[in-house]
Amino acid sequence: xxxxxxxxxxxxxxxxxxxxxxxxxxxxxxxxxxxxxxxxxxxxxxxxxxxxxxxxxxxxxxxxxxxxxxxxxxxxxxxxxxxxxxxxxxxxxxxxxxxxxxxxxxxxxxxxxxxxxxxxxxxxxxxxxxxxxxxxxxxxxxxxxxxxxxxxxxxxxxxxxxxxxxxxxxxxxxxxxxxxxxxxxxxxxxxxxxxxxxxxxxxxxxxxxxxxxxxxxxxxxxxxxxxxxxxxxxxxxxxxxxxxxxxxxxxxxxxxxxxxxxxxxxxxxxxxxxxxxxxxxxxxxxxxxxxxxxxxxxxxxxxxxxxxxxxxxxxxxxxxxxxxxxxxxxxxxxxxxxxxxxxxxxxxxxxxxxxxxxxxxxxxxxxxxxxxxxxxxxxxxxxxxxxxxxxxxxxxxxxxxxxxxxxxxxxxxxxxxxxxxxxxxxxxxxxxxxxxxxxxxxxxxxxxxxxxxxxxxxxxxxxxxxxxxxxxxxxxxxxxxxxxxxxxx
Amino acid sequence: xxxxxxxxxxxxxxxxxxxxxxxxxxxxxxxxxxxxxxxxxxxxxxxxxxxxxxxxxxxxxxxxxxxxxxxxxxxxxxxxxxxxxxxxxxxxxxxxxxxxxxxxxxxxxxxxxxxxxxxxxxxxxxxxxxxxxxxxxxxxxxxxxxxxxxxxxxxxxxxxxxxxxxxxxxxxxxxxxxxxxxxxxxxxxxxxxxxxxxxxxxxxxxxxxxxxxxxxxxxxxxxxxxxxxxxxxxxxxxxxxxxxxxxxxxxxxxxxxxxxxxxxxxxxxxxxxxxxxxxxxxxxxxxxxxxxxxxxxxxxxxxxxxxxxxxxxxxxxxxxxxxxxxxxxxxxxxxxxxxxxxxxxxxxxxxxxxxxxxxxxxxxxxxxxxxxxxxxxxxxxxxxxxxxxx
Numbered sequence: 001x002x003x004x005x006x007x008x009x010x011x012x013x014x015x016x017x018x019x020x021x022x023x024x025x026x027x028x029x030x031x032x033x034x035x036x037x038x039x040x041x042x043x044x045x046x047x048x049x050x051x052x053x054x055x056x057x058x059x060x061x062x063x064x065x066x067x068x069x070x071x072x073x074x075x076x077x078x079x080x081x082x083x084x085x086x087x088x089x090x091x092x093x094x095x096x097x098x099x100x101x102x103x104x105x106x107x108x109x110x111x112x113x114x115x116x117x118x119x120x121x122x123x124x125x126x127x128x129x130x131x132x133x134x135x136x137x138x139x140x141x142x143x144x145x146x147x148x149x150x151x152x153x154x155x156x157x158x159x160x161x162x163x164x165x166x167x168x169x170x171x172x173x174x175x176x177x178x179x180x181x182x183x184x185x186x187x188x189x190x191x192x193x194x195x196x197x198x199x200x201x202x203x204x205x206x207x208x209x210x211x212x213x214x215x216x217x218x219x220x221x222x223x224x225x226x227x228x229x230x231x232x233x234x235x236x237x238x239x240x241x242x243x244x245x246x247x248x249x250x251x252x253x254x255x256x257x258x259x260x261x262x263x264x265x266x267x268x269x270x271x272x273x274x275x276x277x278x279x280x281x282x283x284x285x286x287x288x289x290x291x292x293x294x295x296x297x298x299x300x301x302x303x304x305x306x307x308x309x310x311x312x313x314x315x316x317x318x319x320x321x322x323x324x325x326x327x328x329x330x331x332x333x334x335x336x337x338x339x340x341x342x343x344x345x346x347x348x349x350x351x352x353x354x355x356x357x358x359x360x361x362x363x364x365x366x367x368x369x370x371x372x373x374x375x376x377x378x379x380x381x382x383x384x385x386x387x388x389x390x391x392x393x394x395x396x397x398x399x400x401x402x403x404x405x406x407x408x409x410x411x412x413x414x415x416x417x418x419x420x421x422x423x424x425x426x427x428x429x430x431x432x433x434x435x436x437x438x439x440x441x442x443x444x445x446x447x448x449x450x451x452x453x454x455x456x457x458x459x460x461x462x463x464x465x466x467x468x469x470x471x472x473x474x475x476x477x478x479x480x481x482x483x484x485x486x487x488x489x
Numbered sequence: 490x491x492x493x494x495x496x497x498x499x500x501x502x503x504x505x506x507x508x509x510x511x512x513x514x515x516x517x518x519x520x521x522x523x524x525x526x527x528x529x530x531x532x533x534x535x536x537x538x539x540x541x542x543x544x545x546x547x548x549x550x551x552x553x554x555x556x557x558x559x560x561x562x563x564x565x566x567x568x569x570x571x572x573x574x575x576x577x578x579x580x581x582x583x584x585x586x587x588x589x590x591x592x593x594x595x596x597x598x599x600x601x602x603x604x605x606x607x608x609x610x611x612x613x614x615x616x617x618x619x620x621x622x623x624x625x626x627x628x629x630x631x632x633x634x635x636x637x638x639x640x641x642x643x644x645x646x647x648x649x650x651x652x653x654x655x656x657x658x659x660x661x662x663x664x665x666x667x668x669x670x671x672x673x674x675x676x677x678x679x680x681x682x683x684x685x686x687x688x689x690x691x692x693x694x695x696x697x698x699x700x701x702x703x704x705x706x707x708x709x710x711x712x713x714x715x716x717x718x719x720x721x722x723x724x725x726x727x728x729x730x731x732x733x734x735x736x737x738x739x740x741x742x743x744x745x746x747x748x749x750x751x752x753x754x755x756x757x758x759x760x761x762x763x764x765x766x767x768x769x770x771x772x773x774x775x776x777x778x779x780x781x782x783x784x785x786x787x788x789x790x791x792x793x794x795x796x797x798x799x800x801x802x803x804x805x806x807x808x809x810x811x812x813x814x815x816x817x818x819x820x821x822x823x824x825x826x827x828x829x830x831x832x833x834x835x836x837x838x839x840x841x842x843x844x845x846x847x848x849x850x851x852x853x854x855x856x857x858x859x860x861x862x863x864x865x866x867x868x869x870x871x872x873x874x875x876x877x878x879x
Contacts, residue, residue, distance in 0.1 A: 272801055272816065279799055290799060386634040387669065396636070425734060428605055432642035440649045443642075444605070459818055467797035471790045471821070472531070472735075478846035480532065480734055482609035485545045485849075 002357055003028060003178050003191040005165050005205055008038035009141070010338050011197035012148040012159075013350035013369070014357075019155040020372055021358055021365040026189065027152070027159040028180055030201075032408045034145040037199045038343065039412065040268060040300030042222050042256035043249045044233060045069065045077055045137035046344040049084055049109065050240055052101030053094070058320045060105045061345050066135060068347060072373045076144035080248060082136030082233030083117060084109075087284055088127045090238045095130065098237060102134075109134050121230055123288045136233040138247055139343060142412040147374045154375065168194060168208045168332060175334035193357055196337040200265030200301040206324075211331025213324060213339065216304040217265055220257035221274040223282070223461060226293040226420045229253040236285060243281025250415065251392075252295060255282045262301070270297035275460040294466050295420060296457035305339035321349045323356050334360060388433070389426040391419020396433070404437055407446045408453075422454045424473040428481055448484065451477060494518040496866055497771050497780035499763050499807070500794065501527035503536075504837030505786030506747045507859040510582055513754040515867060520778055521751070522771055524762035527744060528788050533706060533732020534739030536579070538572075538612040540598065540849020547610045548849075550597050555853075563842040564850075564857045575856040576613060586750040588743055589616045589714055600624060602703065602731050604637050606646030606655075613852060617713050618739065619703050619729035624651035626700040631659040632675065634668070637733045638705035658695045658702070663687050675707035676738045685709075685716055692723045701727035706738045713742060766807050782834060782866040786859075789838035790821060805839070812841075822847065834862040 002018055004011045007029025015025040029035075048062035070077055086095050102109040109132045117131045118124050149159055162182055169177035169188060177190040196205040203215040228248045236244035247254045255278055275297045282289045305322050321341030327333030338353040351367040358365065385396035394416040399405075402413060407430050410416050416430060417423030423430075431447035438446070462470040477483050494517075498509045501523035509519045538551035548554050555572060558565030573594065580590050590613065598610035599620040611620050619627075627647065631640035644655035664687070665678055678684040692702075702724045709716050720728040732739045748758065761773040770779045785807060787794020796806050801814045803824045813824040825841035836858040838845070845851035 276799055386636050388636055428734075429636045429639070432605065432639040435642040435645060440606075440642075440646045444646070455818070462815075463797045463799045463801075467790050468793060474818075474821075474846050475531075475791065476734055479537075479849065479851065480732065480737075481603050481605055482607060483605065485541055485547065485609065 001026060001191045002361075003165075003189065003194045004197055005178075005194065006036070006197035006199055006201075007031075007033045007145075007149075007159060007161060008036050008197065008199050009034075009145065009148075009343055009346035010038075010199070010341060010349050010353075011195075012145060012152060013346045014195060014197055014338065014353050015152050015157050015159075016148055016155075016374075017347075017350045017354040017367055017369045018357065019152060019157050020368040021354065021363055023354075023358065023361060023363055025152070025157045026191070027157065028163050028165055028178070029159065029161045030164040032161055032406070032412070033149055033159070034142055034412060035408070036201075037300045037303060038141055038145060040222075040298055041141060041220075041343055042245055042254045043138050043141060043247045044245055044256075044344075045139040046342070047082065047134040047136045048105060048107055049082075049098075049102060049132075049134040049136065050235060050245075052105060052107065053097050054240060055320070056101065056105065058342075058345075059101070059107070061320065061348055062342075063105055063107050063135075065345050065348055066137065068370045069139070069344070070137065072347075072370065073144055073147065075374070075376045076140045076147055078138040078140070078248075080136070080138050080232040082134050082235060083112070084132045084134060084235045084237040085114075085117070085124075085128045085285065086130045086237040087125070088129050094239065095237060099132070102132075107134065121234070123286055125283070125285055125287045128285070130237070132237065134233075134235075136235070138233070138249060140249070141343065144374075146413055147376065150377055151374050165205065165208065168335065170332050173327075173333055175332050193334040193336065193360055195353060195357060196335070196339075197353075199303045202303055202305075202337055202339045204265070206326070206331070206337055209326045209331040209335035209337070211326040211329055211335070213337060214306060215265075215339065216306045217262050218302040218304055219260050219262045219267070219299050220302055221270045221278065221297055221299045222254050222256040223275060223278050223297050224249075224295040225253045225255070226295045227251065227253065229286070229292060234285060243278045244285075246282070246285065251419075253292075255289075257300075259302075265301055265303075268299045268301060269456055270299045270460045272460045274299070291464075293420070294461040294463070296422065296454075297460040298457045303339055321345065321352075323349075323352050325356055325360075327360075336360075388429050389414075389416040389419065389423075391421050391425075392416060394426075399430070399433060405434075407431065407434060407450045410434075411450070417450060417454065421469060422458050422473060423450060424469070424476050427451060427454075427477075428483070444483070451483065493769075493779040493781070494520040494757070495781045496520075496784055497522065497778055497782070498784045498786055499523070499766070499771060500786035500788055500792060500837065501525075501529075501744075501748070501758070502786060502788045502792055502837060503529055503855045504788075504859050505784075506744070506751070507579070507582075507855060508784050508786060508836050508862050509751055509756055510747075511859065511863040512866070513751065513756055514582075517867070519751075519756045520759060520780060521756055522759045522761060522763055522773065522778065524760070525793070528792055529740040529744040529747075530737055531735045532740045533618065533737045534615055534743045535601065535611050535618060535732065536613040536852030536855070537610070537845065537849040538576070538598070538853050540610040540612070541847065543848075545847070548598060551612060551853075552596070563840060564853055567857065572853075572856075575860055579856065580613065583615075583743075586746045588746050590614070591616060597622075602627070602643075602647065604643065604705075604731060604733055606643030607650055610849060615739065615743070617708065617717060617730050617742075618706075619701065619731055621701075624653050626654045626656075627703050628656045628658055628698045628700045630702060630704045631657055632705055632707065633660065633662050633666070634670070635672065635675070635705060635707075637672065638731070654700070656698055656700065658698070660688075660691050671736065672705055672707045672733045672738055673710075673736045673741070675705075676710045679707060679716060680709040680712050685712075685719075688716070689719060689723060692720050695724070697725070699726065701729060704728070704730045706730040706732045710738060710742055711745065763807060784834040784836060784862055784866065785839065786836040787839065789825065792838065794839055795825070834866055836862045 048059035051059035822844035
């Protein structure tokens with residue numbers, strides 16, 4: 001059996017790939033599914049347009065994967081299309097290079113009159129000069145993660161959440177098991193190979209393999225607006241930079257992103273300064289952005305990898321993603337790391353990693369993830385029942401599909417507590433519903449965690465109406481519901 | 490030519506209502522201007538004195554608590570006698586407005602129950618709200634599909650926190666019930682003859698119990714007391730309510746009665762958004778209202794009187810004044826007017842230094858600022874008597 005460390009896109013993608021090759025898998029995730037980088041991105045399904053000048057290899061992969069994912073993971077993808085817009089302070093030279101780059105990889109781009117774009121997008125800045133349509137799309141991260149989980153579990157793969165790998169067991173330098181810790185304490189799980197798909201924590205996990213890898217972590221902060229301000233993806237036609245992508249996501253729009261190196265893999269608290277900075281950049285595309293109703297800010301940590309050492313698959317020396325076989329370096333045999341990459345290419349990353357693992361296990365089957373579509377859940381015919389979350393129209397019946405879920409899982413599966421009131425009016429309802437299967441203390445603790453999680457991203461964007469919403473949320477939480485106060489027993 | 494009033498009050502939240510009441514009680518003429526519904530219907534109608542200490546532990550005796558502040562709190566210099574007269578006055582005022590409260594001012598905080606089933610302190614509340622001196626057994630009334638009052642979970646939390654039993658009685662769906670009914674829909678229904686009769690029958694059919702019967706706050710908007718009286722007779726024990734999240738029926742009851750009283754006293758209530766104010770006028774779209782003084786009771790950040798800008802600056806929307814910059818959430822409580830006298834009269838939550846979320850002192854903040862503003866405007870206005878009320 002293979003143990004995969006990390007329940008994000010690459011970890012679950014890898015588990016799915018291995019299971020399709022009939023290799024048994026267990027995924028160990030220290031938080032919830034998607035609680036790391038995979039749940040903290042802008043939702044852009046790249047067409048590759050962003051990289052046609054700077055990183056042709058990555059652009060090619062994105063375009064290829066874009067088409068594959070629309071085929072195999074259609075339930076999690078909205079083929080909205082997108083535009084690259086040039087703003088008048090960018091040179092024509094770059095635009096020409098960009099068009100040439102797109103042609104070189106066969107990306108279908110088409111120039112569209114700006115006036116025509118203005119008809120479908122309100123208040124585009126007057127300085128926007130040219131626009132090109134691209135087959136960008138929207139990748140609903142949590143939907144795809146939950147889809148992968150469902151398919152993995154259907155094939156007998158096991159996923160342990162809130163479980164941390166504390167050490168690797170080995171005999172004669174060869175991996176034979178992992179030591180894990182969960183709420184019930186430590187235990188050992190035997191395995192034949194272990195793969196580090198821990199995203200920003202990959203450096204720490206690699207140390208357990210008696211090997212070190214040099215991760216370069218970079219924080220990317222994004223802003224979410226409460227309305228779907230654009231019907232398709234808007235990119236700024238310029239060398240990839242900060243605050244130059246707007247992605248429609250459900251009823252919201254996400255503006256991304258920043259790129260700042262940092263050391264701490266767990267530091268995902270967005271700041272007011274970052275939010276202000278993004279607003280300044282976003283106003284280059286939309287002059288009235290300061291009047292858009294903002295919801296929250298969030299930060300993901302990109303697990304970039306910059307290591308020149310022996311790389312197993314030499315075709316992918318691109319800074320894009322890297323497959324590391326620690327047994328061929330100085331580390332344990334049967335230990336692998338999958339680092340770098342981007343959401344759009346998670347499947348390809350998983351395929352290359354699975355090739356390496358399968359070769360190690362002497363399994364000859366090749367990847368089928370590009371052909372086998374992910375099955376969606378059978379929709380149970382449940383009485384919708386009363387509405388629990390008015391903002392996102394989540395009914396009791398929807399939550400009842402996952403009777404043992406945590407508030408976090410209910411949130412990422414149903415979008416409960418994700419709307420303009422950020423759980424003000426429904427957080428307590430969720431907690432009390434959860435009490436059907438939880439003790440009062442657990443449910444109230446989860447409620448407190450939900451409030452803190454929401455406030456982390458809410459506070460950096462408390463201006464205008466969002467500040468009033470914040471004030472209402474605080475008063476309701478602290479006065480009406482007195483959630484945080486000591487009780488007078 | 491419109492008349493000029495003595496005082497123009499902008500805002501119809503609790504502070505605006507109280508300042509207006511103080512002025513008309515002294516024979517003054519008031520124009521109230523508001524562009525929204527006021528914040529009262531957001532809350533259940535509970536007025537807190539001081540609910541929590543600095544560690545968020547409940548305060549039993551808020552009277553004693555206020556002596557400890559000194560200069561550290563805007564209300565620190567107010568004497569116990571002054572507080573008593575203010576609270577007593579509010580109680581008396583409510584009495585004349587037919588907002589029922591207990592005969593005597595509370596000497597201590599009592600406990601009420603939240604929709605999470607936990608106990609929290611309460612000071613001055615209308616008698617329809619459930620309070621108890623010591624936690625005892627209760628009987629909760631479940632209402633189908635009312636998601637803010639999930640009685641099974643509440644009962645578990647109540648027993649877990651207090652050790653006391655919490656039984657449950659369920660209402661059926663009334664014949665008029667529609668999917669999506671919230672507490673307010675129920676309350677309007679229970680104001681009707683059909684609704685009242687239906688509820689009597691329901692309670693009559695309840696299995697008897699010996700504990701007070703605790704409803705969610707749905708027992709009518711305008712005819713609550715008579716309904717509760719009948720239910721009390723049917724049940725044989727106390728009947729009371731627990732306030733729910735917005736739209737809150739308790740606050741709405743207070744506002745309707747309060748504004749009805751003000752209108753009877755000749756207060757004009759003008760609906761509109763004030764664009765500009767001066768020392769003696771407030772300008773709305775297309776018209777100007779004149780008065781001796783202008784009082785801002787615009788409700789701080791929540792009410793919309795203070796706005797937070799993208800760079801964190803907090804600005805008074807009407808005065809155009811910057812009051813400071815927020816960096817951390819706690820800053821919101823400390824940013825506001827330091828003094829309610831300058832540059833204009835400011836009442837309510839635009840005052841810096843009170844933090845009702847943390848301390849449960851919202852009622853005290855309203856009293857303090859409203860009386861201070863009243864004392865300032867009446868002291869300068871010849872026609873208003875300020876005959877040493879206190």
